[in-house]
Amino acid sequence: MTTPAPATRRALTEGQRSERRLGLWLCAPAALIMVLVTGWPIVYSVLLSLQRYDLRFPDDRAWVGLSNYAVVLTNEFWWSAFWVTLVITVISVSIELVLGMLLALAMYRAIVGRGLVRTVVLIPYGIVTVAAAYGWKYAWTPGTGWLAAMLPEGTAPLTDRVSAIAIIILAEVWKTTPFMALLLMAGMAVVPEELLRAASMDGATRWQGFAHVLLPLMKPAILVALLFRTLDAFRIFDNIYVLTNGSQNTASVSITAYHNLIGGLNLGIGNTMSVLILISVAIIAVVFIVGFGTAAPGSGR
Amino acid sequence: MRRATTRGRRAAALLLGAVALLPAACGSGGDEGVPLVNLYNAPQENLEAIVARCNDLAAGRYRILLNTLPRDADGQREQLVRRLAAADPGLDVLGLDVTWTAELAEAGWIREWTGDHAAQAREGTLAKPLETAVWQGKLYAAPYNTNVQLLWYRSDLVPSPPRTWNEMMAVAAELAARGKPHYGEVTGAQYEGLVVWFNSLVASAGGQILNTGGTQVALGPPALKALDVMRAYATSKAADPSLPNTQEDAARLAMEGGRAAFEVNWPFVYASMAANKPDMLPVFKWAPYPGIDGAGASPLGGGNFAVSTYSEHPEESFQAALCLRDPASQLTAAVKDGLPPTIESVYKDPAMAEPYPMRDAILDALKTAAPRPKTPTYQNVSTMISAALSPPAEIDSPVTLAELREQISAALQSKGVLP
Numbered sequence: 001m002t003t004p005a006p007a008t009r010r011a012l013t014e015g016q017r018s019e020r021r022l023g024l025w026l027c028a029p030a031a032l033i034m035v036l037v038t039g040w041p042i043v044y045s046v047l048l049s050l051q052r053y054d055l056r057f058p059d060d061r062a063w064v065g066l067s068n069y070a071v072v073l074t075n076e077f078w079w080s081a082f083w084v085t086l087v088i089t090v091i092s093v094s095i096e097l098v099l100g101m102l103l104a105l106a107m108y109r110a111i112v113g114r115g116l117v118r119t120v121v122l123i124p125y126g127i128v129t130v131a132a133a134y135g136w137k138y139a140w141t142p143g144t145g146w147l148a149a150m151l152p153e154g155t156a157p158l159t160d161r162v163s164a165i166a167i168i169i170l171a172e173v174w175k176t177t178p179f180m181a182l183l184l185m186a187g188m189a190v191v192p193e194e195l196l197r198a199a200s201m202d203g204a205t206r207w208q209g210f211a212h213v214l215l216p217l218m219k220p221a222i223l224v225a226l227l228f229r230t231l232d233a234f235r236i237f238d239n240i241y242v243l244t245n246g247s248q249n250t251a252s253v254s255i256t257a258y259h260n261l262i263g264g265l266n267l268g269i270g271n272t273m274s275v276l277i278l279i280s281v282a283i284i285a286v287v288f289i290v291g292f293g294t295a296a297p298g299s300g301r
Numbered sequence: 302m303r304r305a306t307t308r309g310r311r312a313a314a315l316l317l318g319a320v321a322l323l324p325a326a327c328g329s330g331g332d333e334g335v336p337l338v339n340l341y342n343a344p345q346e347n348l349e350a351i352v353a354r355c356n357d358l359a360a361g362r363y364r365i366l367l368n369t370l371p372r373d374a375d376g377q378r379e380q381l382v383r384r385l386a387a388a389d390p391g392l393d394v395l396g397l398d399v400t401w402t403a404e405l406a407e408a409g410w411i412r413e414w415t416g417d418h419a420a421q422a423r424e425g426t427l428a429k430p431l432e433t434a435v436w437q438g439k440l441y442a443a444p445y446n447t448n449v450q451l452l453w454y455r456s457d458l459v460p461s462p463p464r465t466w467n468e469m470m471a472v473a474a475e476l477a478a479r480g481k482p483h484y485g486e487v488t489g490a491q492y493e494g495l496v497v498w499f500n501s502l503v504a505s506a507g508g509q510i511l512n513t514g515g516t517q518v519a520l521g522p523p524a525l526k527a528l529d530v531m532r533a534y535a536t537s538k539a540a541d542p543s544l545p546n547t548q549e550d551a552a553r554l555a556m557e558g559g560r561a562a563f564e565v566n567w568p569f570v571y572a573s574m575a576a577n578k579p580d581m582l583p584v585f586k587w588a589p590y591p592g593i594d595g596a597g598a599s600p601l602g603g604g605n606f607a608v609s610t611y612s613e614h615p616e617e618s619f620q621a622a623l624c625l626r627d628p629a630s631q632l633t634a635a636v637k638d639g640l641p642p643t644i645e646s647v648y649k650d651p652a653m654a655e656p657y658p659m660r661d662a663i664l665d666a667l668k669t670a671a672p673r674p675k676t677p678t679y680q681n682v683s684t685m686i687s688a689a690l691s692p693p694a695e696i697d698s699p700v701t702l703a704e705l706r707e708q709i710s711a712a713l714q715s716k717g718v719l720p
Binding site for chain 1: 375378379382383386404407408409491492543545546677678680681684715716718719720
């Protein structure tokens with residue numbers, strides 16, 4: 001990622017220059033494909049969001065400007081989904097950060113069986129989300145589930161909004177805490193051991209060492225972990241799709257977009273939602289990068 | 302020399318890129334000239350046998366390949382419409398739920414049945430099932446099976462079957478007072494079953510959800526009456542506490558488990574009762590679907606065969622579809638898989654007597670059954686109705702009616718947002 005200074009460029013030999021040209025040629029197909037596969041769908045999605053376009057009424061296709069956005073942004077289902085998504089994101093990422101930090105410390109400090117500890121911790125992350133979600137679904141279904149069997153007779157937690165959202169958050173946390181822990185542990189590994197020893201020599205307690213030495217030095221790693229997980233959590237789809245498929249007002253924005261796009265065949269409204277999700281995700285990323293200043297990923301330090 | 306090598310390498314790099322861009326060649330099957338007809342249908346245990354018989358009869362004119370869709374109706378529809386929207390030529394004969402005809406026909410994804418094929422599909426077919434395959438006066442599918450709900454009751458608890466929903470509530474209250482099982486199961490969960498219930502009640506009260514053309518909301522006083530009944534029922538002694546979460550299967554299980562005194566359900570519950578609780582079978586009776594003031598209009602279900610617009614073998618597909626729904630095929634489906642036939646003569650077959658002691662009740666119900674609204678946006682309309690009516694105990698008739706009217710109108714214009 002280092003750009004050579006102009007001085008060195010002038011010093012390039014003929015051979016080096018042709019090497020460079022070859023390098024660019026080798027990259028070109030990949031770069032072109034990247035632009036095509038990521039850029040074009042976004043542009044296409046924006047174009048579709050400006051049309052009335054329902055596959056069931058191909059003859060009624062028309063440009064309607066921003067009216068799809070007005071429809072979606074004044075719709076109660078959309079806002080319900082938005083708040084559900086936000087609640088799930090904030091709660092699950094907070095829990096994951098705390099648990100992930102504990103797990104990271106455990107994995108990092110493990111003296112015996114370090115490999116075993118790390119493997120065991122990572123198991124949930126290695127299970128396919130949909131498969132795990134079905135596991136949770138059956139566990140919470142009265143009659144088939146061991147978790148539902150522990151509840152009073154006649155309760156079906158997946159059919160009530162609050163308890164269903166709690167179960168979705170639980171499934172998310174169970175699934176992605178290992179990922180959080182892994183990222184945090186990587187950040188922990190970069191902190192020089194001497195600094196912590198020096199701190200304890202100066203009389204810092206274990207907590208002070210953690211809070212005033214380890215945490216500040218881990219800040220970039222924590223931010224990367226939080227950014228990744230927040231973006232992931234905001235786009236939550238598979239757990240909800242399996243657990244409730246959005247019934248009892250538990251739909252996330254992605255589920256709502258899917259229902260309108262694939263179930264409703266309404267390309268206009270569905271793409272409007274997709275674009276709104278993209279904008280939300282972009283806002284989250286910008287908030288992280290601007291709000292947390294130079295320590296944020298991509299700030300070039 | 303150096304330049305030449307570089308150019309050579311550059312060409313190689315470009316070539317590599319180009320190769321990566323080539324679409325994977327896809328082989329389309331079909332053995333030595335026999336046209337392959339891909340049938341997509343919901344899971345049905347003995348459909349393979351029906352397909353095998355038709356393949357034998359075809360004697361090399363075509364060969365049907367059975368592809369099984371997901372178990373749930375939404376999953377089936379999603380797979381079909383996604384592939385049809387992409388003009389996938391890999392689908393030929395499609396097994397459709399009766400509520401999808403308008404949507405697929407309007408989108409231009411299924412072919413109209415004309416001439417000889419249409420005449421064969423119509424011949425001897427019962428009127429109500431045939432009507433589900435028609436959109437804007439044109440035939441778009443051949444009816445394969447039909448279905449109606451009946452009232453199922455335990456004659457040891459309920460000596461004479463109730464004829465109206467009010468009578469059901471009265472019977473339940475009386476049973477409850479005597480400390481007997483008193484629930485009357487109905488599909489009250491937030492899904493298509495709730496729409497089916499509402500639609501039948503509106504029809505029983507003499508109204509309909511949409512006007513006949515499917516262009517506008519009808520509802521009105523009959524719908525208000527239907528909402529009153531739903532709310533009253535959901536808060537009565539007849540209502541199982543799990544009513545807001547009950548689908549067909551839960552209703553069947555409550556009956557077999559002895560919790561319920563009666564249920565409204567499809568005839569598959571009879572075979573299930575015979576298999577699971579044979580000692581309860583002698584007291585397990587059926588009666589017409591309950592009404593509001595008089596006789597009720599039973600919900601109408603079933604499935605039809607359509608031919609995809611993108612099929613490369615339309616002629617063979619029409620022939621295959623006709624064979625798959627001919628009287629012999631329908632008899633197999635009825636006797637082995639519990640799917641009531643759409644051809645009237647099949648009901649008179651002696652083989653029907655044992656599995657279908659209620660066949661006359663089915664034929665009677667089919668005369669007055671309430672088809673669901675016909676509109677290309679049925680999926681949206683149905684989603685809105687089930688969302689507005691759930692849970693039934695919290696219906697506030699005038700308010701709910703206004704809400705239904707507004708949301709169904711938006712759904713009809715495909716302007717509404719789905720939850």
